[in-house]
Structure formats: C-alpha cells, structure tokens
Amino acid sequence: KQKGKEVAAKLTILENKHERTLAAFKDEQDKHDKMVEELEDLKSQKQEHAEAVHLLAREKNLMELQLTDAEAMEKSLEQLRKEAEELREENRQLRSRAFNAGSVKVSVKMRAGASRALLEDKARLEQQLAELRETLKEEEAMLLEVMGGEANGIRHLEESIARGQERKRKLQEEIKELRERLSEFVGQKQSQHMADEARAMLSEQELELGGVHSVHKLTRQLRRLRKENAEEVRELLKHQQELHIQELLLREAKGLEEETE
Helix, strand or coil: CHHHHHHHHHHHHHHHHHHHHHHHHHHHHHHHHHHHHHHHHHHHHHHHHHHHHHHHHHHHHHHHHHHHHHHHHHHHHHHHHHHHHHHHHHHHHHHHHHHHHHHHHHHHHHHHHHHHHHHHHHHHHHHHHHHHHHHHHHHHHHHHHHHCCCCCHHHHHHHHHHHHHHHHHHHHHHHHHHHHHHHHHHCCCCCCHHHHHHHHHHHCCCCCCCCCCCHHHHHHHHHHHHHHHHHHHHHHHHHHHHHHHHHHHHHHHHHHHHHHC
16 A cells, blocks of 8 residues: 555646656747747848848949949030030131131222232332432532543533433322322221321422522532432332232231132
8 A cells, every 4th residue: 555655746746747748848949939930030030131122232333333424424524515515616707717717808809900900000119219419420520521521511411400300309299199099908097107208398499490500509409409308218218118918917817818719
C-alpha cells in the first residue's frame, strides 16, 4: 500500500510535470509561431522597402537625366539665341552697307561730271601758271635791256606790261570761276579772300604806260607787277592743292564703290 501511494504520488508528480512541460512547449510553440509570423512580416517589409528604395533610385536617376537634359537644352537654347542675334546684327549691317553703297554710287555718279570739269580747269590753270612764270622771265629780261640802254627796250617793256595786265585780268576771272565751282562741288562756303583780292586788283588804277620816261619809273611799275603776279602764283598753288584733295576724295569714293560691287 505504501508503495502504491508512493507510485501514485510520483505518477501525479510526473503528470503535473508533463502537463507543465506540455504547457511550456505550447507556450514556446506559440512564441515560435509568433516569431515566424513576425519574421515573415519583417521579410515582407524589407522587400517592400527594397522595392521602394529601388524605385526611388530609378526616379532619382531619371530626374538627374532630365535635369542634365534640361541644362543641355538651356545651353543649346542660349547658343541659338546668340546665333539668332548675330544673324540679325549681320543682316542689319548688310542692309546698312547696301544702303551706304547705293548712296556712294549715287554720289560718285553725281560728282563724276563735276570732277572731270575741275580736272580740266586744273590743267588750264597750270598752263596759265606756266605762261605767267614765262612772262615774269621775259619782263626781267626786258628790264635788263632797258637798264642797259637798249633803244627798243621801253617799247618791249610797255608791250610786256600790257600783256601781263590782260593775262592777269583773264587769270582773275578764271580763279573766280574756279572758286565758285569748287564751292558748289564740296557743298560748303569757301573763303572770299580770293574774290576780295581779285576785286581789289581790278579796282586798282591801270599803269600809265604812255607817260613812262625814265628807267626808275619803269622799275617801280615792274616791281609792282611782279608782286601782283607773285600773289596770283600763290593763289594758283593754293587751288592746285585743293584740286589735289578733291582728286583723292574721288579716288577713295570710287574705290569704295568697287568694293561694294
């Protein structure tokens, strides 16, 4: 009996222990199942996170590409703006050159006739200048003849002075006409100095040739004539310089016309 009680007691203890073990095992099993479930949830979250990260990375790369393309397009657009502005400027310059070229052509054509006339006047005045210089030489020679006692020296000197006076009058008219034509050609008012001198010369009293009876009086008259002729020579040289300037301007205008063609 005693042994039976002991066995029963041990059996009860074992049963209780078994029940506790089963309960503990079930508890552990529940914990394990819960952990497995949580692990699966974590795996799902990890997968979703990885997919989200991958998607964000793709979107980032796409945005970077779009940004790069936008910057490239902006640079290209800016370059196109510059090229368009350069083309507009070039077009404006071409139109301006065409207009200027047309103006130059018209101006050159308008001045062509006037320039030819001026060149002819220049040649004529140069010839008259040479004749005037030759007259001065003749007058000096005749003065030497008079002072040397030649019988016909006075008559020759009188004729030479008369020719010089007539030539001076014609030369004054030529210079006055050339001054007026030069004023019209350059389009501006010229100095009236030459015209005043011409009027002053014309208003002077003529040499009284009939009353010449002495070498001293002839010498004074000759000096006066030489002084007047020297003034005419200076005026002719001045006009030569002006004509030379006009020739240079016409050549430059002609060269510009050839370039524009």
